[in-house]
Amino acid sequence: MSSSPSRRMKIGDFLLRRLAEAGIRHLFGVPGDYNLELLQQLQDAGALKWIGTCSELNASYAADGYARLNGLGALLVTNGVGALSAINGVGGSCSEHVPVICIAGSIPLRSIDRGLGMHHTMADGSYDHFLDAYAHVTAAHARLTPRNAATEIDRLILTAWREKLPVYMELPSDIAYLDIEVPAGPLTLAEPPSDPERLRSCIAAITGRLSAATSPAILVDADADRFGVASELVALAEKVRCPVAVINTAKGVIDETFPHYLGIYLGRASEPQVRDAIETSDCLLAIGYRPIEVTTGDFTAALPANTIHARGHSVDLGDDNYQAVTLKEVLKGVIDAVPQAKNRAPRPVAAAAASTRADGAHADPSAKLTQAAYWRAMQGYLREGDVLFVDNGTSYALFGLKFPPKCTFVGSVNWGSIGYSVGALLGTLTAAPERRHILFVGDGSFQVTAQELSTILRQDHKPVIFLINNGGYTIERGYLGKTEPYNDIANWSYADLPKVFRRDTQARSFVVKTVGDLQNALRAPNDTLIFVESIMDRFDALAPVMNSSNKGADLDYGPRGPQRPNNQLRPAV
Numbered sequence: 001m002s003s004s005p006s007r008r009m010k011i012g013d014f015l016l017r018r019l020a021e022a023g024i025r026h027l028f029g030v031p032g033d034y035n036l037e038l039l040q041q042l043q044d045a046g047a048l049k050w051i052g053t054c055s056e057l058n059a060s061y062a063a064d065g066y067a068r069l070n071g072l073g074a075l076l077v078t079n080g081v082g083a084l085s086a087i088n089g090v091g092g093s094c095s096e097h098v099p100v101i102c103i104a105g106s107i108p109l110r111s112i113d114r115g116l117g118m119h120h121t122m123a124d125g126s127y128d129h130f131l132d133a134y135a136h137v138t139a140a141h142a143r144l145t146p147r148n149a150a151t152e153i154d155r156l157i158l159t160a161w162r163e164k165l166p167v168y169m170e171l172p173s174d175i176a177y178l179d180i181e182v183p184a185g186p187l188t189l190a191e192p193p194s195d196p197e198r199l200r201s202c203i204a205a206i207t208g209r210l211s212a213a214t215s216p217a218i219l220v221d222a223d224a225d226r227f228g229v230a231s232e233l234v235a236l237a238e239k240v241r242c243p244v245a246v247i248n249t250a251k252g253v254i255d256e257t258f259p260h261y262l263g264i265y266l267g268r269a270s271e272p273q274v275r276d277a278i279e280t281s282d283c284l285l286a287i288g289y290r291p292i293e294v295t296t297g298d299f300t301a302a303l304p305a306n307t308i309h310a311r312g313h314s315v316d317l318g319d320d321n322y323q324a325v326t327l328k329e330v331l332k333g334v335i336d337a338v339p340q341a342k343n344r345a346p347r348p349v350a351a352a353a354a355s356t357r358a359d360g361a362h363a364d365p366s367a368k369l370t371q372a373a374y375w376r377a378m379q380g381y382l383r384e385g386d387v388l389f390v391d392n393g394t395s396y397a398l399f400g401l402k403f404p405p406k407c408t409f410v411g412s413v414n415w416g417s418i419g420y421s422v423g424a425l426l427g428t429l430t431a432a433p434e435r436r437h438i439l440f441v442g443d444g445s446f447q448v449t450a451q452e453l454s455t456i457l458r459q460d461h462k463p464v465i466f467l468i469n470n471g472g473y474t475i476e477r478g479y480l481g482k483t484e485p486y487n488d489i490a491n492w493s494y495a496d497l498p499k500v501f502r503r504d505t506q507a508r509s510f511v512v513k514t515v516g517d518l519q520n521a522l523r524a525p526n527d528t529l530i531f532v533e534s535i536m537d538r539f540d541a542l543a544p545v546m547n548s549s550n551k552g553a554d555l556d557y558g559p560r561g562p563q564r565p566n567n568q569l570r571p572a573v
């Protein structure tokens, strides 16, 4: 038995108290009869703010976006119908390593005890289907009871935070108002301390390799952001004077104006100097590297065989595998121990890709807007501190832009669920309303989650939304069906939506058809929401986006597949 002081509290109140102690100030979700009792406790306590969303899918995306800027996020859904609507987004958080707490108000224990059939179930006498489903997309899950609530709530919140993964908890609707004994002290979010010997040996081994190397380099994946070590990596690169590249999941994690920043490593699809620095390094330190086809230039990435793989809580180096070492402690130790290098100058910083250089000002204003002109103009629009979103589609061209300092990139490269960005935008706006948030989204992706624009307006947020109206799924036309109707979508009047979703909106909406129209829209001040609908040709996309789709089709369908030059959108030769 623990001897720490305890007190009595209602289970629901304790859960909300723990969320607040973990730094969560907002809860996203949709009410339902199985969670209204907790919502009443939330209202009565007043520590957390409820942000009702139009759907649980959007709530899961919002909680994910919120967690990326806040360190943890949470959503509240109702049994079954809500939980399964949210599972795509929570699966995305699992894939993208984002700590989200999904709380489902669920069937009362009384009904489970008595085997009573209830709504929002399969009516098959089982109450475990949704717990079982969530087991596959979370680091931990539990159904709370009066016996386990005090320990399980803490275990789940701490697991999410430590593993940077989502968790799922069911709160049966008849226990939120029951008193239990809970710890009196606050929940402390702390990393488990490293094993001292393993940490010492690991630091010594990495330091030894780095000091002996002639061409060390660092390769960064998204975990560098999730585990909050970007500043350590910059400090290490400065001390060792080595180049740092990111993979596209980690776009913007390393300040792109940092003199040792190289660019994006994508195997054979990389700029030559990036590829060379990574593949010929005699001491490559990879942080949380999780390669898939879209982050490796279709598996053409070739990291040196002796690459050091550092992860959140382990390091793999040569014959040794170090467990019970936390990434931050390892990096801090290496920064202290490694000698200051003097003999290496920073490599020249990679220029923005030619197709996206900010020289659009000289274009003819009456010219029909093209993707090339669009992205040139966007390069000039970005400014320090922006939160920059990309959804799936031709807007992937954002990866070719050079970010000013202190920008945050929010995307879903591994999971890639279209519409994620609109829900996630609500989340990041809620977490950091003082920053400028810019969304780059296609018409097809937008249609999946468009309703959440209404919550963004309802909460008085002022993001900039750049929507490309190209009549459908252009990025898919590069896989298959260049002109097939399955890649076409309804042509909404997108720029009218702010008015539809909020009658008294002050939002500025623009429909852009020419370069001049775009220049005009880009001059709008950021004191309201800005919605820019750009009409572009359905066959217009930057070459890297089309190339990636063409290669993706070969991988997906194989040599006997239906893809041919005449049924795929391809770059002009």
Ligand SMILES: Cc1ncc(C[n+]2csc(CCOP(=O)(O)OP(=O)(O)O)c2C)c(N)n1
Binding pocket: 391, 392, 393, 394, 395, 416, 417, 418, 441, 442, 443, 444, 445, 446, 468, 470, 472, 473, 474, 475, 476
């Ligand atoms: C949930 C989900 N459904 C389907 C897909 C497949 N998909 C990937 S990109 C895409 C089309 C995106 O079209 P749009 O947003 O209009 O971008 P564009 O390429 O036209 O600029 C689709 C349907 C997906 N990634 N996620």
Ligand SMILES: [Mg+2]
Binding pocket: 393, 442, 443, 444, 468, 469, 470, 471, 472, 473, 474
């Ligand atoms: Mg489109």
